[in-house]
Amino acid sequence: MEDFFNSIEAQYNAQLPFVVYRKPREFKVNALLQSKNDLHFVQDFTETGFVFAPFDASEKTVLFPLDHSKSISTDYAVPQIEREIQTSKSITSEAKQRHINLVNNGVNAINNQVFQKVVLSRQELVELKDYNIVSIFKNLLNNYASAFVYCWYHPNVGLWLGATPETLMKIDGNTFSIMALAGTQVYHGTLSVSWGEKEQLEQKIVTDFIVESLNPFVSSVKLSEIETVKAGNLLHLKTMISAQLKPSAKLHELIHALHPTPAVCGYPKIEAKAFILQNENYNREFYTGFLGELNVTTTVSPRSSKRNIENRAYSVSKKSTQLYVNLRCMQLKDSNAIIYIGGGITADSNPEFEWEETVSKSLVIKKVL
Numbered sequence: 158m159e160d161f162f163n164s165i166e167a168q169y170n171a172q173l174p175f176v177v178y179r180k181p182r183e184f185k186v187n188a189l190l191q192s193k194n195d196l197h198f199v200q201d202f203t204e205t206g207f208v209f210a211p212f213d214a215s216e217k218t219v220l221f222p223l224d225h226s227k228s229i230s231t232d233y234a235v236p237q238i239e240r241e242i243q244t245s246k247s248i249t250s251e252a253k254q255r256h257i258n259l260v261n262n263g264v265n266a267i268n269n270q271v272f273q274k275v276v277l278s279r280q281e282l283v284e285l286k287d288y289n290i291v292s293i294f295k296n297l298l299n300n301y302a303s304a305f306v307y308c309w310y311h312p313n314v315g316l317w318l319g320a321t322p323e324t325l326m327k328i329d330g331n332t333f334s335i336m337a338l339a340g341t342q343v344y345h346g347t348l349s350v351s352w353g354e355k356e357q358l359e360q361k362i363v364t365d366f367i368v369e370s371l372n373p374f375v376s377s378v379k380l381s382e383i384e385t386v387k388a389g390n391l392l393h394l395k396t397m398i399s400a401q402l403k404p405s406a407k408l409h410e411l412i413h414a415l416h417p418t419p420a421v422c423g424y425p426k427i428e429a430k431a432f433i434l435q436n437e438n439y440n441r442e443f444y445t446g447f448l449g450e451l452n453v454t455t456t457v458s459p460r461s462s463k464r465n466i467e468n469r470a471y472s473v474s475k476k477s478t479q480l481y482v483n484l485r486c487m488q489l490k491d492s493n494a495i496i497y498i499g500g501g502i503t504a505d506s507n508p509e510f511e512w513e514e515t516v517s518k519s520l521v522i523k524k525v526l
């Protein structure tokens with residue numbers, strides 16, 4: 158296992174591109190190491206490899222192509238330590254006022270019927286004296302077992318790390334699933350909590366948008382019950398949506414229809430996105446973009462018991478895609494961690510609470526620094 162992490166460190170020190178990641182609730186940590194520092198982009202999502210996409214879909218999506226990279230992996234058992242997060246009050250009142258003004262502008266636009274929901278965010282700088290990316294990555298692994306945890310690096314793009322609770326989409330053969338995640342409250346030891354109308358509405362907007370956008374691409378849609386889920390120190394509302402992809406469905410069209418969903422952008426999408434780009438006053442870059450495995454072939458054997466050994470002849474290869482929304486993340490740049498945090502705004506948003514929500518979300522990352 159230490160060899161694995163030494164290879165990651167050596168790759169970073171040599172300024173060569175890599176991604177190291179662990180899927181939710183898995184023990185295996187995978188990495189792709191590019192042997193040269195070339196920068197590849199996705200053309201039409203028929204490629205195979207690991208993608209890293211920005212919030213603004215008019216910008217390019219970076220690809221680490223499987224055939225230009227070395228794949229390595231290790232098993233990693235998480236030590237049983239869930240440290241509680243200490244709330245820090247180090248934030249300037251200027252940053253707070255700026256966010257409150259931004260939220261007020263969002264609520265005004267909603268009252269003027271420009272859109273129904275918008276997700277507004279900010280960045281926060283934490284100065285780091287010195288840091289080791291492998292130790293920060295291990296802290297993320299140890300603290301967020303149910304998240305997709307990653308560290309992604311390209312010398313011409315940047316160094317990003319995160320532990321996201323949100324799946325953008327999973328495709329296994331023709332089976333498609335997606336998560337509608339929204340609504341936030343701080344976890345106080347129980348999942349049995351009640352949710353306000355504001356949170357229920359902001360989550361429903363996400364579910365409805367997904368179902369409507371999927372319609373041209375799928376043949377049968379199933380919705381789960383709405384569940385309360387825990388992500389670090391927070392609780393969210395979640396609906397799982399699954400469907401069968403039509404043979405004619407093209408992945409790039411599907412991604413274009415869904416991303417960015419109202420979980421990270423707003424509804425309607427075009428108006429909300431324009432508001433974000435004009436009003437947030439900073440560049441989200443890859444925050445609220447997506448990342449993950451694209452068209453990776455997995456071989457599934459129907460039975461693995463000895464009695465059915467002859468069945469191995471029927472083992473099938475499937476293409477699988479697993480993309481996650483880039484949330485609870487940071488960029489390490491010079492001697493700073495830039496933390497990205499936001500929340501969904503509806504007509505009933507209270508700007509002070511929205512500020513507090515971003516503070517709570519920032520602790521997910523601050524805890525591992």
Ligand SMILES: C=C(O[C@@H]1C=C(C(=O)O)C=C[C@H]1O)C(=O)O
Pocket residue numbers: 276278323338339340341393420421484485497498499500501502518
């Ligand atoms: C935008 C973020 O999170 C998203 C917004 C949420 C909300 O508004 O309640 C909840 C989960 C995510 O879909 C973030 O973490 O920065």
